[in-house]
Amino acid sequence: MALWDGRFETGAAAETWEFGASLPVDCELYQEDIAGSRAHAAMLAAQGIISEEDAAQIKTGLDSIEADIATGSFDFDIRDEDIHMAVEAELIRRVGEPGARLHTGRSRNDQVATDTRLGAKKLARALMEDVLELQRSLLSAAEQHPGVILPGCTHLQHAQPVLLSHHLLAYFWMLSRDFQRLNAAYDAANRSPLGSAALAGTGYPIDRRMTAYELGFADVIPNSLDAVSDRDFLLDLSYAGSVCAMHLSRLAEEIVLWSSPEFGYLTLSDAYATGSSIMPQKKNPDFAELVRGKTGRVYGNLMQLLVTMKGLPLAYNKDLQEDKEGMFDTARTLSMCLSVMSGMITTAQFNADAMRAACSKGYLAATDAADYLVRKGMAFRDAHAVVGRLVLLCEHRGCELSDLSLADLRGECELFADDIAGALDLDRVVAARTSEGGTAPTAVEHQMRLARTDIVMGEAVLAGK
Numbered sequence: 074m075a076l077w078d079g080r081f082e083t084g085a086a087a088e089t090w091e092f093g094a095s096l097p098v099d100c101e102l103y104q105e106d107i108a109g110s111r112a113h114a115a116m117l118a119a120q121g122i123i124s125e126e127d128a129a130q131i132k133t134g135l136d137s138i139e140a141d142i143a144t145g146s147f148d149f150d151i152r153d154e155d156i157h158m159a160v161e162a163e164l165i166r167r168v169g170e171p172g173a174r175l176h177t178g179r180s181r182n183d184q185v186a187t188d189t190r191l192g193a194k195k196l197a198r199a200l201m202e203d204v205l206e207l208q209r210s211l212l213s214a215a216e217q218h219p220g221v222i223l224p225g226c227t228h229l230q231h232a233q234p235v236l237l238s239h240h241l242l243a244y245f246w247m248l249s250r251d252f253q254r255l256n257a258a259y260d261a262a263n264r265s266p267l268g269s270a271a272l273a274g275t276g277y278p279i280d281r282r283m284t285a286y287e288l289g290f291a292d293v294i295p296n297s298l299d300a301v302s303d304r305d306f307l308l309d310l311s312y313a314g315s316v317c318a319m320h321l322s323r324l325a326e327e328i329v330l331w332s333s334p335e336f337g338y339l340t341l342s343d344a345y346a347t348g349s350s351i352m353p354q355k356k357n358p359d360f361a362e363l364v365r366g367k368t369g370r371v372y373g374n375l376m377q378l379l380v381t382m383k384g385l386p387l388a389y390n391k392d393l394q395e396d397k398e399g400m401f402d403t404a405r406t407l408s409m410c411l412s413v414m415s416g417m418i419t420t421a422q423f424n425a426d427a428m429r430a431a432c433s434k435g436y437l438a439a440t441d442a443a444d445y446l447v448r449k450g451m452a453f454r455d456a457h458a459v460v461g462r463l464v465l466l467c468e469h470r471g472c473e474l475s476d477l478s479l480a481d482l483r484g485e486c487e488l489f490a491d492d493i494a495g496a497l498d499l500d501r502v503v504a505a506r507t508s509e510g511g512t513a514p515t516a517v518e519h520q521m522r523l524a525r526t527d528i529v530m531g532e533a534v535l536a537g538k
Contacts, residue, residue, distance in 0.1 A: 090152050095394045099156045100142075100149060101401060105191035106156050107139045109184060109267060110164075112287035114175055120278050122178065127171035134168040135160070155394075157184050178279045180271035182301040182389040187267045189397060191288065193310050196404040197259040198538050203411035204252045204317065205531045208245050210415040212524050214423070215241040220514065222503055223338060223428035224437055231435025234499050235512040237423060242520055247320040249527050254313035256534060261309045265290035266300035272388035273297055302388045304378065304396050311375040314403040318371040321410050325364040328417065332358050337427040342420035345413070361417065364410045371406055374399030429499075436464050436474055438497040441505065445496040449488040459486045 099106075111132055118128035138160055141147040153159035158181070164172035215238035225235035265285035268275065274297045281293045294300035331338035332346075341358055349355035381395050439460050446456035462485055467474060475497050482489035495501055507513040510520065 090154075093154065093391075094151050095155045095397070096149060096151060096153060096159060098398045098401070099185070099188070100159070102188045102192045102397070103142045103156050103160070104139065105188040105195075106160055106184070107135050108191065108288060109187045109284075110135055110160065110175060112284045113179055113267065115287065116280050116283045117174075117177055117277075119283060120280055122277055122279070123171075123174045127174050130168045130171040131164065131175050134164045134172055137167065138163055155181070155185070156188070157181050178270065178275045178277040179267065180269075180301070182271050183266045183269040183297075185393075186269075186301050186303070187265065187288070189304075189400070190262045190264070190266065190290075190306060192397070193262040193306055193400060194259055194289075194538075196400065197255050197262065197310055197313075198535065200314070200317075200404060200407060200411070201252055201255045201259070201531070201535055203408050203415075204248050204255065205528065205535070207411050207415040207418070208248050208252075208524075208528055208531070210418045211241050211245045211248070212521065212528065214418050214421075215239075215245070215517075215521065215524075218423055218425070221423065221425045221428060222432055222499055224431050224435060225512070231431075231437055233440060234432050234437045234503050236503060236514065236517055237425075237428065238521070239512040239517050241418075242517070242524060244320065244324050245524055245527075247323075248317070249531075251313065251317040251320060252531055252534075254316060255310070258306060258309035258313045259538065260291075262306040263291045265293045266297075266303075269294065269297035269300035272301055298388045302385065302390075302393070304382055304393065307396055307400055308375070308378055308382070311371075311378055311399065311403055314407045315368075315371050315375045318368040318407055318410065321407075321414055322365045322368040324414065325361040328361040328421075329358045329365070332356075332361075336431070338424055338431075340422040340424065341417065342422075344420060345417040360413050364414055367406050367410055371403050374403045432499055433473060436467065437499065438474055438502050439464055441496050441502045442474060442493070445493060446486060446488050451486070451488060 114123070114128045114131040114135075117123040118125050138147065147163070149159055153162055161172070161176060164175065166172075218237045218241075221237040222234050223237055223240065224231040225233050225240070265281065265288060267284045267288070268279050268281035285291075285293050294303070328339070328341070330336055332341050341356070341361075343356075345358075345360050346356045347359040349357065377399050378396060381392050385392055442463070443453065443456040443460045446459060447453050451459075463474060463477065463482065466481065466485075467477065470476075475494075479489065479491065479493070482493060504513050504515075507516055509516065511517075
């Protein structure tokens with residue numbers, strides 16, 4: 074018998090129990106639900122709405138229910154619909170009339186919103202920890218490979234030489250922004266809807282700020298209609314997860330490319346690769362590919378919630394029951410991806426010689442040759458044209474700029490002199506990019522100091538939650 078059966082002459086059809094129940098999903102929120110009920114009962118007693126004795130029995134009953142669920146000995150019944158009704162029905166069975174007083178001054182609408190916000194906070198915080206761990210892995214890899222040069226690309230074509238540490242730190246800063254977005258999602262969820270009841274508040278003299286404080290919320294939501302119907306905080310969490318998944322997918326794509334024979338920039342640990350069922354020589358970057366593939370799953374959860382929310386009138390609608398499955402799936406998926414990627418980066422072997430050899434192709438010093446002419450007094454656009462013709466000459470001969478003789482160079486421009494050799498040296502080319510954020514060793518070392526500070530700040534943020 075459902076707790077709301079009083080108004081109905083007959084029970085629901087058997088097939089609708091399973092169709093309408095959210096219990097298989099929201100039972101994951103049992104700790105949040107019980108915490109909310111404890112806080113609500115304590116507040117009711119403090120306000121004189123129920124007795125202290127009733128509140129004590131309610132707490133005892135809730136504690137025992139929580140312990141049974143934690144040990145797996147709690148018998149869930151799909152006819153209870155959701156975790157809220159399951160806990161309340163069992164509480165009434167265990168403590169009797171005091172348990173029936175618990176729901177005074179609240180509705181499942183504000184109850185589910187409270188549970189979901191508490192759950193979203195916990196998930197956001199856990200993901201922030203995972204992001205921070207991958208940031209540490211990237212920074213560590215950057216610190217371990219000073220001076221390693223590889224071709225920087227645009228359009229996947231060789232462009233200019235960069236330090237491997239510089240390249241890895243680009244992903245560090247993407248993750249730093251992901252951390253900030255997850256932190257913003259945490260803050261968006263950190264407002265209490267409890268006490269808004271079904272949609273209009275309640276006539277009981279409740280203290281919403283007491284329950285908000287007890288549950289660790291920063292404040293209460295000021296509008297009861299908004300409180301029970303808002304899921305923006307889940308959209309924020311899902312969006313933050315989607316952007317993070319996109320960043321991981323980009324990194325995974327590079328790992329797939331770099332581990333191929335055509336690149337050979339890195340060798341994956343056996344722990345983060347698989348073989349072939351038919352080709353014994355294969356070592357496949359399957360887990361990087363899975364990270365890349367799971368991005369679509371995370372995106373799908375964001376789109377599902379956006380579509381669910383787009384046509385809902387105020388206040389609560391049953392459609393909102395579809396809000397939690399995607400939240401859990403995104404968090405689980407992203408957490409696994411972050412963990413696998415951290416292990417992959419930590420254990421990968423970066424092949425400095427292969428990266429250096431690749432720098433001998435693609436005219437990586439072309440921009441520096443043009444800059445050389447600019448320092449000699451030529452306008453940059455004219456210098457650009459001169460070097461472009463020299464590159465064309467190299468293509469016809471099948472050589473690199475460094476293979477051209479001084480006579481070849483002076484054939485295009487008399488400003489070239491013996492010192493051009495220094496301008497074409499890869500280490501000097503890299504060392505010249507000293508602008509803030511550039512790839513010169515001095516600039517990258519400054520960036521690493523910023524990255525270390527960023528991690529310390531992230532740790533401080535987590536410590537405060």
